[in-house]
Amino acid sequence: MASSLRDRAVDLVGLLTTPILPADYVDLFDPLRAGAELRGRIVEVRPETRDAVTLVIRPGRGWAGHTPGQYVRIGLDVDGVRQWRAYSLTGPADRADGCITITVKAIPDGRVSTHVVRRARAGMLVHLDQACGDFTLPDPRPAKVLFVTAGSGITPVMGMLRGALDDLEDVVLVHSAPGPADVIFAGELRQLAARGRIRLVERHTDTDGMLDADALAALVPDLAERETWACGPAGMLDALEARWAGLGIDARLHTERFRPALLAVGDGGTITFTTTEQEVDADGATSLLDAGEAAGVLMPSGCRMGICFGCVAPLRDGAVRDLRTGELTTASPGDGVLVQTCVSAAAGPCQIDL
C-alpha cells in the first residue's frame, strides 16, 4: 500500500518532468540519496606502496553492505569513457563511518588501475554495484585457516582479516610479493604477526623465487587440515588446485581469480549489434564485450571474467567461441542463445542483440 502510494506520487511528479525522470533532476543536487542509482564519493586516497592506493569511498544510501572477502564493481570515467572493474573490498563490514575501501594496484598499461593510482582524488564520484562474490568465510568459522596470496591478491584476504580476525583462532598467511617494499598492507600485517594474531610468511620473489606448491607444503606442514583461501595469479592458483585435488581435499580450497584464464583463439569475424546497427570487425582474441564497448554499444557487464553472468546477451545468428574452452556456440536466425560476452569472441559473422 505504502509503496503503491509512493509509486503514484512518483508517477505524478513524472508528469512534471517527462520525458526525463524526476530523479534526473534530483541527481543534480543529491547523487548519494536513498533510491538513487548507486554511486559513491571518494573521501580519501591513501597510498599503500609505490604502485597501489587505497580508496575510502562513502557509498550512497542504497548500499546494502558486504561480507568481507567480497568484491564490488566500480564504474569510473577514464578519458571520458565509462569503465567498470571489480575490486575486492578491503575493509570490515561495519566501519564506524559507513565507508568502504578498495585497494588498487596499478598494472602496466592498465586503463583503470593506472588511472585510479594516478588520478583518483577525494571528492570524486564513482559508480557502484552492490557487493558480490562467494570468496568469504563460512559460519561457523573454521578452526584452522590458511590464506595464500600474491601481489594484489592480498586484498580480499585483508578484508577478511580486518572484518573477522576476532572470530578466528589459528591463521597462517603466506603472502608473496616481488620485494619487501611491494607488500601491500605490510605494516598492518607485520603488526598482526608481531602481536601473535597470525602467523605471517612473507615470500619475496625477487630473492626467494616464485612460490610453488612444494614450497608451500614445506612452509605450512599442516595445510591439509586447514580451510584455505587463495588469491593471486592464475599460475599459482592452478598449481594449488592441482595439489589440493591430488590430496583429495579440493573442497577445502577456495580461490578468487582476478582475470579469466584464456586459451582459445580462433579467426574472429564481423559482429553486428542489432540495436545500434553497428558492425564491428573483431579478431578471435577480442571478447564481444570489449569489441562492443569500443564501438560505443551499451554493453551490460559484471566481473568481466566469466563468473557472474552480468554480461549475457542473446546471440541471434552466427557463431561465437568461448575464450576459456574454445567451445563454439551457434545460433540460427530467430534464436536467442544467451552467451557471456566477456569470455566469448566472434567465430565468423555473428549477430548480438544489443
Add this chain to the structure above:
Amino acid sequence: MTAMQKKTDDPTAHLSAEDIACLGRELDAIREQVIASRGERDAEYIRAVIDNQRKLELASRAVLLFSLFPPAWIAGTAGLSVSKVLENMEIGHNVMHGQWDWMRDPKIHSTTWEWDNATPSDQWKHSHNDLHHTYTNVLGHDNDLGYGIMRVDEDQRWHPFYLGQPLWNAINALLFEYGIAAYDLEIGKALKGRKDKDDFKAQAKGVLRKIRKQVTRDYVVHPILSGPSALTTLGANITANVVRNVWTHSVIMCGHFPEGVETFEKTSIEGETRGEWYLRQMLGSANITGSPFMHLMTGNLSFQIEHHLFPDLPSNRYSEIAPKVKELFERYELTYTEGPLPKQVASAWRKVIRLSLPNDALQDAAAVLPFTPRTAAPEREAVAA
C-alpha cells in the same frame, strides 16, 4: 537551385575521380584525429551543458510559478525558451546522433535518450539519421527537403498547391515539432497506402502518447501548480514552445535551403564512393556564422557542413575542425557556403517564396540550359537528358 547534375556550371567539374578520392582521404584523416583525441574534456563539456540546461529549466519553471508578475513572466519565459532550445539542439539532436555514445554512459546514449519534442526519439532517429543524413539533398529521397509539402527546387514540378507554400512554411515554423512528428510518421506515404498499416498505427500511437505527455506537462500540470498564475504560465509555456519551434525551424532551413546549396539527382548517388558521398555533404549544406553563444543555441548545426561530413563527432569539435574543412574547400576550389543567421534565413525564405511560383514566372530561362555531367557516367546522362 537546380539539381547539380543539370547545371551548366557544375561546381565539381574540375575534380577528377582521383581528386575526389584524395579529398575523401583528407576528410577521413580529420575524422580520425578527432576520434583519437576524444576524451575527458569532451565528456566534461556535454555533462556541463546537460547540467546547466536542467538547472536553467528548473529555475525558469520555478520562476514561472509566479508568472502573474510581468518580470517573472519575462525571465521565466526567456529561461524556459533557452532551455528548450538547448535541450532539443545541442543536447537531444546530438546525443541521438550517437555523438556521445563513446562515453558509454547509459544516461547520455543514443539508444536511451528521449527528448522534449512531439516526435519520439526512435522515430526521429530513423527519419533523420537513416534517411536525411544518408540521402542529404537527394531529390525525392530526402524528406527534409521541403518536408514533402513544399517545392524547394526548380526541378520539382510546379503545382498550384505550392502557391500557398510561404504560408505552409510559416505554419510549419510555428508548429515545427508537430510538423516533424507528422513527417517522421510519413503520413503522406500512409495516405497513399504505401506504408504498412500496422506499423503506421503503432507509430501513430507512440506519437500521440508522447504528445499527450508533453501537452499535459506544459499546458496542464505546470499551469495548475502555478495557482493564480495558471493562465500566465500557460501563456509562457506556449510561448517557449513556439520560440523553440521557430528557432529550430530557422536554423534547419539555414542548413540546406539557402542559395548556393546544391541538390542532387536520384541516380547520382548510385554506386557513390566515400569521396563522392563527402562531396555531396559538402555541397549540400550551408553554415551560419556568429558568436559562440549562437553556435551553442543552434546545437552547433551552424557548422552544418562539418556536421554532415561527420554526423557522429562530438558537437563541441565542429568549431575546431571548421578551419581545416574550410581550407580543404579552398584547396579543392569548392564553395564553402556560409553567412550570418538573418541573411541565411532571408535567403531561404526568398527561395520558398520564389519557388511557390512556376519556374518561368521569375526566372531567367537562361539558367536552365543543357546539362554538363559531373562525370561521364552513361546512366546519369540518360536520366538528365
